[in-house]
Amino acid sequence: MADSADSHDNALARRGLMFILSSPSGAGKTTISRMLLAADPSIKLSVSVTTRPPRPGEIDGVHYFFVDDAEFDRMVEEDDFYEWAHVFGHRYGTPKGHIRNALKEGQDFLFDIDWQGTQQLYQKDQQDVVRVFILPPSIVELERRLRSRATDSEDVVQARMERARAEISHWDAYDYVVINEDVNDCFAKVREILDAERMKRQRQTGLIPFVRELMS
Numbered sequence: 527m528a529d530s531a532d533s534h535d536n537a538l539a540r541r542g543l544m545f546i547l548s549s550p551s552g553a554g555k556t557t558i559s560r561m562l563l564a565a566d567p568s569i570k571l572s573v574s575v576t577t578r579p580p581r582p583g584e585i586d587g588v589h590y591f592f593v594d595d596a597e598f599d600r601m602v603e604e605d606d607f608y609e610w611a612h613v614f615g616h617r618y619g620t621p622k623g624h625i626r627n628a629l630k631e632g633q634d635f636l637f638d639i640d641w642q643g644t645q646q647l648y649q650k651d652q653q654d655v656v657r658v659f660i661l662p663p664s665i666v667e668l669e670r671r672l673r674s675r676a677t678d679s680e681d682v683v684q685a686r687m688e689r690a691r692a693e694i695s696h697w698d699a700y701d702y703v704v705i706n707e708d709v710n711d712c713f714a715k716v717r718e719i720l721d722a723e724r725m726k727r728q729r730q731t732g733l734i735p736f737v738r739e740l741m742s
């Protein structure tokens with residue numbers, strides 16, 4: 527029979543989470559994602575595949591896997607994606623890789639993806655998905671942030687601003703909505719959401735035998 531330390535460890539066993547951060551472009555989800563990854567080594571980034579060219583400082587395999595159209599087509603044909611979508615004139619997709627098995631083993635993953643990808647992941651796996659939408663404090667501030675990032679041409683900034691209201695209209699398809707005014711406050715809220723979701727009874731698959739043993 528397992529001793530109490532073993533059974534307590536088993537009781538903490540749970541499935542991994544698919545923790546999704548979405549927002550209109552420039553609201554700050556990449557910033558919040560990077561803060562979360564730096565603060566919490568037990569969540570891993572799901573690195574997306576994209577046909578968009580790298581921005582200065584972006585590293586292949588770290589921020590994205592940068593591929594050409596032919597390679598993206600090949601991955602679609604071979605069913606390599608959990609989900610993929612057209613966003614701002616390029617294609618972006620979540621590679622299946624080792625995610626499914628790692629989730630079963632309790633590994634949490636962070637997804638920085640848009641509303642289309644969120645819908646697709648949610649349809650496939652409602653149980654493990656947690657959807658968080660980040661809003662900017664105002665449209666003026668959103669535009670200021672897109673420009674201050676200084677990584678995109680004027681045309682790209684304009685195109686993203688034109689899409690901003692349409693992106694925001696999907697806010698009610700998310701479990702949580704957080705306004706990113708002060709970045710540290712926003713990060714703290716996102717972290718609280720992650721911590722609480724990890725504790726949900728339904729996710730803690732190891733609890734059932736533990737509670738049975740406690741009650742026996």
Ligand SMILES: Nc1ncnc2c1ncn2[C@@H]1O[C@H](COP(=O)(O)OP(=O)(O)OP(=O)(O)O)[C@@H](O)[C@H]1O
Pocket residue numbers: 549550551552553554555556557558671672674675706707708709710
């Ligand atoms: N709370 C904040 N206050 C001021 N600036 C912020 C805040 N949060 C993020 N920023 C800045 O705004 C810019 C856009 O942020 P970020 O790149 O994280 O946005 P994003 O939502 O990931 O955009 P995209 O979807 O285009 O990747 C960055 O320069 C970032 O440093």
Ligand SMILES: Nc1nc2c(ncn2[C@@H]2O[C@H](COP(=O)(O)O)[C@@H](O)[C@H]2O)c(=O)[nH]1
Pocket residue numbers: 548549550551574575578609610611613614618619620638639640641642643644
């Ligand atoms: N559906 C998906 N959307 C994705 C994925 N990876 C990123 N994104 C979203 O695209 C836009 C633009 O990103 P950027 O890095 O070019 O600014 C943003 O909303 C991302 O969240 C993906 O794999 N699937």
